[in-house]
Amino acid sequence: MRSSLDSALVAVIGGGPAGLMAAEALARQGVQVDVYDAMPSVGRKFLMAGKGGMNITHSESREPFLDRYGARRERIAPLLDVFGPDALRAWLRDLGVDTFVGSSGRVFPTDMKAAPMLRAWLHRLRETGVRFHMRHKWRGWGPDADDATAHTLRFETPDGEHTVTCDAVVFALGGASWPRLGSDGAWVPPMAAHQVPVTPLRPANCGFDADWSPYLRERFAGQPIKPVVITLTDVDNKVHSRQGEILLTETGLEGSLIYAMSATIRERILADGEATIELDLAPGLTLERVVAEVTRPRGSRSMASHLHGRIGIGGVKLALLHEILSKEAFADVHGLAHAIKALPVRFTRARPIAEAISTAGGIPFEALDAHLMIARLPGVFCAGEMLDWEAPTGGYLLTACFASGLVAGTGAAAYLKALKARGALA
Numbered sequence: 001m002r003s004s005l006d007s008a009l010v011a012v013i014g015g016g017p018a019g020l021m022a023a024e025a026l027a028r029q030g031v032q033v034d035v036y037d038a039m040p041s042v043g044r045k046f047l048m049a050g051k052g053g054m055n056i057t058h059s060e061s062r063e064p065f066l067d068r069y070g071a072r073r074e075r076i077a078p079l080l081d082v083f084g085p086d087a088l089r090a091w092l093r094d095l096g097v098d099t100f101v102g103s104s105g106r107v108f109p110t111d112m113k114a115a116p117m118l119r120a121w122l123h124r125l126r127e128t129g130v131r132f133h134m135r136h137k138w139r140g141w142g143p144d145a146d147d148a149t150a151h152t153l154r155f156e157t158p159d160g161e162h163t164v165t166c167d168a169v170v171f172a173l174g175g176a177s178w179p180r181l182g183s184d185g186a187w188v189p190p191m192a193a194h195q196v197p198v199t200p201l202r203p204a205n206c207g208f209d210a211d212w213s214p215y216l217r218e219r220f221a222g223q224p225i226k227p228v229v230i231t232l233t234d235v236d237n238k239v240h241s242r243q244g245e246i247l248l249t250e251t252g253l254e255g256s257l258i259y260a261m262s263a264t265i266r267e268r269i270l271a272d273g274e275a276t277i278e279l280d281l282a283p284g285l286t287l288e289r290v291v292a293e294v295t296r297p298r299g300s301r302s303m304a305s306h307l308h309g310r311i312g313i314g315g316v317k318l319a320l321l322h323e324i325l326s327k328e329a330f331a332d333v334h335g336l337a338h339a340i341k342a343l344p345v346r347f348t349r350a351r352p353i354a355e356a357i358s359t360a361g362g363i364p365f366e367a368l369d370a371h372l373m374i375a376r377l378p379g380v381f382c383a384g385e386m387l388d389w390e391a392p393t394g395g396y397l398l399t400a401c402f403a404s405g406l407v408a409g410t411g412a413a414a415y416l417k418a419l420k421a422r423g424a425l426a
Contacts, residue, residue, distance in 0.1 A: 006030045008416045008425060011153055011166040013138050015042025016183075017398060018384025018405035019172030020121060025409025026170075027128040031416065034164070035130060036155060037182065038137035043118045044181040045174065049357075049398075050114025056092070056099065057085040057107045057395035068396045070263060072389035075365040079403040082410075085395070088402055095120050106395055136162065138173070140190035151379060167425060168379040168412045172405060175359025175385040176201045183359070187386065196374055197367050203356035204390040205397075206262050207254025208275075208347040216323045221250040223316045229280035230257055231342070234264045235271045243283055248316055252347060259357065260392045266350050266360070278342040281317045287341045294337040303330070313340060320345075358397055360390040371411025372404060379415055383408035 008031050012023045015037035023033045035042065049055075058065060065085065069076040083091075089099050089107065097117045098110045109117055126132075135158050142152025142163055151169050155162045176185030185201050192198055226245035233239050244257035258265070261277075268275035282290055293310040301309070308314040313321070321330065324343055329335050353359065363382050367375060372387075374380045383404040391397050419425035 005413065005416050005420065005425075006032070008032065008168070008420075009034065009166045010168045010170065010412055010416070011036060011151070011164055012170045012172065012409075013037075013153070014172035014174060014182075014384065014386075015039070015132070016172060016174055016384060016401065017043070017046055018401040018408070019170065020125065021402050021405030022170040022172060022381070022383055022409030022412070023125060023130050024121075024128070025406050026413055027125065027130050029413040029416075031413060033130045034133060034166070035125075036133045036136040036138065036153075036164075038135065039182045040134050042122070042132065042134075043114075045178050045183060046118065046398075047114050048178065048181060053112045054109050054114040054117070055106045055393070055395045055398075056109065057088050057399045059085065059101045059105045059107055065396070068391050068394070069389060069400070070391075072365070076389060076391075076400055076403075078370070079400060079407050083403040083406045085399055088399055091402075092117070095124065104394075138171075138187065138190070141194065167419070168381070168415055170381045170383060170405075170408050170412055171386060172382070172384040172408070173386050175362060176353050177203065177356040177359050179354050183385065185353075185359075191363065195376060197364055199361040199364055199388045201353060201359050201361040202266060203350045203353040204262055204266070204360040205259040205357035205393055206266075206353075206355065207249055207258060207351045208252045208262075208265055208269075209349050209351065210252035210345055210347055212248075212250070212252070213323060216248070216319055217250045220248050220316045220319050223248050224255070225253075225279075225281075225316055225320070227283050228257070229283040230261060231278045231280070232261060232264055232268070232275065235267055240264055248320075251351070253345065254351070256393060262350070262392075263360065263390055265347060269347060269349060275347045276344050277347065278344055279320070281313060281320070281340050281343060282311050285311060287338070290340050291334065291337040294340070295333045303336075307340075311340070357393060358390060359385055360388070362386045362388040364388045369411075371414060372408040373411055373415065379412075381408040381412050381415075 010026050010031050010033050012019045012035045015035055023035050026033045066073050066077050092099055099107050100110055101107055136155040139154045139156050151166050153164045173187045174183030188198050224245055224247050229243045231241040246253050246257045247255035265275045298306040372381050384401045
C-alpha cells in the first residue's frame with residue numbers, strides 16, 4: 001500500500017553516511033528521494049576512512065562515549081538517544097554485516113572492510129526507490145528560496161546547470177577536509193547568503209607544526225614515538241593528559257594521540273598564537289626513578305648509550321631531546337631527567353584543513369530545531385559534518401553522522417506529514 005507521502009519529493013544533497021541514512025529514513029516513509037552528489041560515486045570519504053580497517057563505532061558506555069563530543073555533548077546526546085552505537089550495530093546486522101569489538105573497544109565489521117557494507121546499503125536503498133544523481137554539485141537556491149512549501153535547487157553538472165524543485169531538502173555536504181573526495185566546504189557561501197549562520201570551518205583530528213630542524217625532518221620523519229604521555233593546559237586552565245602513540249612528521253607531530261587532543265591544542269593556538277605540550281618520554285617510570293638513573297655515574301659511556309641502557313631512551317626520543325634542548329641543557333643531568341618526563345614541544349599552527357581527518361565548525365545547533373531543520377528555512381534540514389561539532393577518531397565521528405542523518409530524515413518526513421495535514425502538500 002502506498003504511503004500518504006508518495007507524492008512528496010525530497011532532495012538529499014551529499015552521499016556520505018549522513019545523507020544516505022537520511023535517504024533511508026525518508027524512503028521508509030514512502031517518500032520519493034533523490035540523492036545528489038558532486039562526485040562520480042557516493043561514499044568516497046567513507047571508503048577512504050575504511051581502508052585501514054572500518055572502525056564504525058565504539059563499545060564505550062554512554063557517559064564516556066558522550067564525553068568524546070566535548071562542548072557539543074548535550075547537543076549530540078539526543079541524536080545518539082535515537083540512534084546510538086548499539087542501534088548502529090543492530091542496523092548493520094539487519095544489513096547483513098556482522099561486527100566485533102576489538103581490544104581497544106573499537107567496533108569493526110568482521111571483514112574490516114567498508115566497501116561490502118556500502119554495496120549492500122546502496123542495493124537496499126535502490127530497492128526502496130532512492131534515485132542517485134552523480135556529478136551534481138550544489139550551487140545554491142533558485143528564486144523561490146524563501147518559499148516555505150517548495151525549494152528550487154541549482155546544480156552544476158557536466159551538461160550545464162540543472163534545476164530541481166522539491167518539497168524538502170536534507171543537506172549532508174560534510175565539512176572541508178579531504179576536498180578531493182568531495183567535502184570542500186563550498187556550501188558555506190550559499191548558506192551564508194541566505195542568512196544561515198556558519199561557524200568558521202577549522203581542522204579537527206589533525207597534525208600540528210613544530211618547525212623542526214632539517215636534521216630531524218630528514219632523519220626521523222615518519223617514525224612513531226611510543227609510548228608517550230601528552231600533557232596540555234587548555235584555555236580554561238584545565239590540565240589534560242593522555243598516553244598513547246604519536247608520529248613525528250616532516251612538519252611536526254600527528255597520530256591518534258594528537259588527534260584526540262587536537263581540539264584543545266587548536267583552541268590554545270587560536271587564543272595564544274601557539275600551544276606548548278609536554279611529552280613524557282618515559283611514562284612507565286617515575287620522575288624520581290628517571291633522575292636516579294640519569295644521574296647515575298656512566299663512566300666512559302656516552303650519554304646516548306647511558307640513556308638507552310638505563311631507561312630505554314634512544315632513536316627518535318633521543319633525537320627529540322637533542323632537537324629541543326640546548327647543548328648546555330642536555331649536559332645538565334638533572335635538567336635532562338626532568339625534560340625526559342616533561343619535554344616542551346611548541347606548536348605554531350595546525351596543518352591545513354584539507355589534510356585534516358575531519359572538520360570543526362559549521363552550522364550551529366542553535367540555528368536548528370530538534371529535528372535539525374534550519375529555523376529560518378522551513379523544510380531545509382542539515383546533518384553530518386556540516387553541523388558545528390567535532391569528535392576524535394575511534395568510531396565517534398561516524399556514529400554521530402549516522403545518527404544525525406536519521407534524525408534529519410525522520411524530521412523531514414514529519415515536516416511533510418504536517419504539510420499534508422494542512423493541505424499544503426498535494
